Amino acid sequence: MIDGLTGRVAVVTGGASGIGAACATLLEESGAVVLVADLGGDDPVDVTDRAALDALAGRIDAEHGGLDVLINAAGVLTPNLPVDELPTDDFRRAYEVNVIGTVNTCQAFSPLLRARRGAVVNVASQAALVSLPMQAAYTAAKGAVAALTRSLAIDWAEAGVRANAVAPGFTLTPMTEAFFENEVFTEAATKRIPLGRILGADEIAAAIVFLASPLASAITGVTLPVDGGWTAGEPALPW
Ligand code: NAI
Numbered sequence: 001m002i003d004g005l006t007g008r009v010a011v012v013t014g015g016a017s018g019i020g021a022a023c024a025t026l027l028e029e030s031g032a033v034v035l036v037a038d039l040g041g042d043d044p045v046d047v048t049d050r051a052a053l054d055a056l057a058g059r060i061d062a063e064h065g066g067l068d069v070l071i072n073a074a075g076v077l078t079p080n081l082p083v084d085e086l087p088t089d090d091f092r093r094a095y096e097v098n099v100i101g102t103v104n105t106c107q108a109f110s111p112l113l114r115a116r117r118g119a120v121v122n123v124a125s126q127a128a129l130v131s132l133p134m135q136a137a138y139t140a141a142k143g144a145v146a147a148l149t150r151s152l153a154i155d156w157a158e159a160g161v162r163a164n165a166v167a168p169g170f171t172l173t174p175m176t177e178a179f180f181e182n183e184v185f186t187e188a189a190t191k192r193i194p195l196g197r198i199l200g201a202d203e204i205a206a207a208i209v210f211l212a213s214p215l216a217s218a219i220t221g222v223t224l225p226v227d228g229g230w231t232a233g234e235p236a237l238p239w
Helices: 019-030 048-064 088-116 135-158 181-192 201-212
Strands: 007-015 033-037 067-073 119-123 163-166 223-226
Touching: 007 019, 007 048, 007 088, 007 163, 019 033, 019 201, 033 048, 048 088, 067 088, 067 201, 088 119, 088 135, 119 135, 119 201, 135 163, 163 201, 201 223
Parallel strands: 007 033, 007 067, 067 119, 119 163, 163 223
Antiparallel strands: none
16 A cells, blocks of 8 residues: 555556556555556557547546546567567557557646646656667667656646656566466576566556655656666676
8 A cells, every 4th residue: 555545546557457457456455546448448448549548538537526647557569579570560569559658648638637736657668778689669669658758757847747657677467477488588587687586566566656656746757667676787796
């Protein structure tokens, strides 16, 4: 449970699975009213469909009287390929969901967030900070999410709306579970993580919901690595 969220209204894109679902659970445990916007939710919403998001904003205003928190966790990977072989359509798809989807929700919910001096948290990736091999489109798109977060923070600062991002490392979710079924991959990834383990979705959600809460009232424009130390450097050497 995170303090200061009782009665707050929150939208979580990608909230039907993995990190987004863990955010929805923690927000509810913290007393917030949570609306999930997900292709796989009870009431499917596609973040690439701006008209659907405008309609959702209208419904939230009518039924809940405003919005305090927007968490953008909807995201997609592309097939693992070297950049030379990456189809342009895969590149477009990575941008369409991860970047334009985030722009769409931020624009659609901006009037509601401004009215309540709300907070946005975007889910980038450690790939926003260091390259993820064979994932050029995802890496570029998540880099754009981090840059977009800085722009949102500055453009919205006068209105008192905060915008931050988290940059998760390898986290066990439906997006990645197929990778972790490969023992060779899992061993190599685990060795590369200074904390020596794959992360849990609840650990990423804790950082996201903290940034969305009044506890983070002085923080805007940051991309916070939540990666077990991956972007800090290589694990210790046996000197
Ligand atoms: P997940 O695949 O479990 O959940 C993603 C959710 O997004 C799904 O419920 C899916 O239906 C939804 N979604 C996808 N496209 C959508 C669209 N167009 N409109 C609405 N909803 C859509 O994945 P996970 O791992 O929970 O990922 C959440 C976020 O965290 C993503 O942005 C991902 O890129 C990011 N991330 C994940 C990491 C990991 O290791 N799992 C590491 C770093 C970042």
